[in-house]
Amino acid sequence: MINMDVFHGFLDAIKHLPEAAQPAPLSDAQRLTRAKAVMRAKIDRGLALDLEACVNCGYCSEACHFYQGTQDPKYSPSRKLDLLRRVHARESSAFAPLIRLFTSDITVEDLNEWQELVYDSCTECGRCSMICPMGVNTARGVNVMREALYEAGLAPLELQAVAQEQAGRGTVFGVGPNELRQTLDQLRAQGVVIPLDEPRADVMLVTTVIDVLLYQDALLATARILNHLGVNWTLRSAGFEAANFGLLSGSEALQKAASQRLIDEALAIGARTVILPECGHAYPALRWDASLPGGQPLPFEVMAISEYLGREIKDGRLKLKPAPALAPGEAGRKITYHDACKLARHGGVMTEPRDALKALGMELVETTPTAEKNWCCGGGAGTFLINRAGDLRHKAWEIKREQIDATGADTVVVSCASCRLNFMAGAEADQWPTKIESVVEMVAQQLPT
Ligand code: SF4
Numbered sequence: 273m274i275n276m277d278v279f280h281g282f283l284d285a286i287k288h289l290p291e292a293a294q295p296a297p298l299s300d301a302q303r304l305t306r307a308k309a310v311m312r313a314k315i316d317r318g319l320a321l322d323l324e325a326c327v328n329c330g331y332c333s334e335a336c337h338f339y340q341g342t343q344d345p346k347y348s349p350s351r352k353l354d355l356l357r358r359v360h361a362r363e364s365s366a367f368a369p370l371i372r373l374f375t376s377d378i379t380v381e382d383l384n385e386w387q388e389l390v391y392d393s394c395t396e397c398g399r400c401s402m403i404c405p406m407g408v409n410t411a412r413g414v415n416v417m418r419e420a421l422y423e424a425g426l427a428p429l430e431l432q433a434v435a436q437e438q439a440g441r442g443t444v445f446g447v448g449p450n451e452l453r454q455t456l457d458q459l460r461a462q463g464v465v466i467p468l469d470e471p472r473a474d475v476m477l478v479t480t481v482i483d484v485l486l487y488q489d490a491l492l493a494t495a496r497i498l499n500h501l502g503v504n505w506t507l508r509s510a511g512f513e514a515a516n517f518g519l520l521s522g523s524e525a526l527q528k529a530a531s532q533r534l535i536d537e538a539l540a541i542g543a544r545t546v547i548l549p550e551c552g553h554a555y556p557a558l559r560w561d562a563s564l565p566g567g568q569p570l571p572f573e574v575m576a577i578s579e580y581l582g583r584e585i586k587d588g589r590l591k592l593k594p595a596p597a598l599a600p601g602e603a604g605r606k607i608t609y610h611d612a613c614k615l616a617r618h619g620g621v622m623t624e625p626r627d628a629l630k631a632l633g634m635e636l637v638e639t640t641p642t643a644e645k646n647w648c649c650g651g652g653a654g655t656f657l658i659n660r661a662g663d664l665r666h667k668a669w670e671i672k673r674e675q676i677d678a679t680g681a682d683t684v685v686v687s688c689a690s691c692r693l694n695f696m697a698g699a700e701a702d703q704w705p706t707k708i709e710s711v712v713e714m715v716a717q718q719l720p721t
């Protein structure tokens with residue numbers, strides 16, 4: 273059961289995040305120099321091709337929830353890369369000396385304008401790239417812009433505050449090892465074994481501040497399933513936080529440091545598998561972006577919990593009891609699944625969550641479009657924490673809501689805590705009656721006794 277007081281407390285805490293930020297005291301010239309240095313360093317062959325390949329056809333706008341929700345041309349995906357494109361054209365393209373003669377350099381005012389375009393109005397969902405005839409990877413360019421703005425001290429204050437907390441104290445929203453222990457003690461009181469800091473384990477479970485504070489049932493459900501499977505597993509208090517505010521804010525150094533904590537703990541206990549919680553961005557951060565020194569691949573598999581559940585069910589190790597029998601005349605549950613962009617489009621995790629949901633014995637219906645073409649809910653990549661982005665985010669969410677309503681499902685099931693937060697906020701604002709549930713919790717409800 274979700275504690276709505278905690279949910280509202282979390283929303284209130286977000287309102288006060290800007291007060292906790294410690295903005296870098298940089299001059300405009302320093303900001304510009306720093307931002308351009310990042311842009312120059314990050315414009316490699318692939319990004320240069322993306323920047324030069326755009327033919328301004330505008331198809332990508334049709335794919336972007338922020339453009340669709342507002343019809344404002346400033347939110348066109350191709351425009352979000354204009355600043356990067358200008359720096360490339362003037363400084364690293366084949367005709368740079370010539371182009372410099374008739375184009376102006378970017379300014380700090382441009383950087384300030386682009387803060388909204390690459391943080392508030394882009395969840396780096398990647399949907400525009402699926403539509404683009406030239407295959408332009410807008411999400412990657414936007415991520416480079418976030419890195420440039422972060423270095424210039426121009427990330428939104430909310431993201432600066434949490435990134436600074438994670439880089440400094442190692443906590444996120446004040447949740448560190450002590451807070452984790454307190455939550456685990458409460459959950460253990462329900463009779464569930466939850467190992468912490470075991471010196472050796474085959475599986476290391478990672479959780480996240482949102483589950484520790486709000487979606488505790490997801491953590492409890494994961495523990496019950498792992499225990500049911502007889503897995504040798506543990507959480508580690510020195511490396512339990514999946515949320516990576518380096519990735520979200522644009523701090524590459526923090527992204528690496530946050531991933532390294534998890535890697536160090538997994539190596540220390542000899543884990544063969546690291547299971548990530550229902551957290552979209554945690555998946556690319558550890559599964560795709562992290563590596564050992566020298567770029568060597570991680571010596572353990574990294575799986576999202578929904579991916580792990582689907583695999584265990586498909587391979588026959590996890591069997592679920594059937595859904596409760598219906599009373600005469602009672603309609604069965606009709607559920608639909610919302611793919612988190614970072615898991616599905618970026619990560620390829622699409623069949624496994626569906627395998628898990630199909631095993632529940634309920635009717636699973638799909639939105640149109642779905643899976644890798646699924647529309648983003650509008651709350652990912654840290655946008656949920658940006659206060660001024662509330663209206664924009666809600667407009668994006670309305671598209672999602674209409675698609676779910678069209679399925680006739682009574683429940684939307686998610687596998688990302690950020691999506692879940694955004695759905696809950698949207699549902700509360702619109703008094704939307706559809707139930708919002710999580711894959712891992714639904715699976716745990718049908719574990720055989
Ligand atoms: S769809 Fe591709 S080529 Fe067309 S405007 Fe968008 S980024 Fe440029």
Ligand code: SF4
Pocket residue numbers: 335336337338348349352393394395396397398399400401410411414648
């Ligand atoms: S990555 Fe997603 S949010 Fe960003 S511009 Fe493309 S479609 Fe829009």
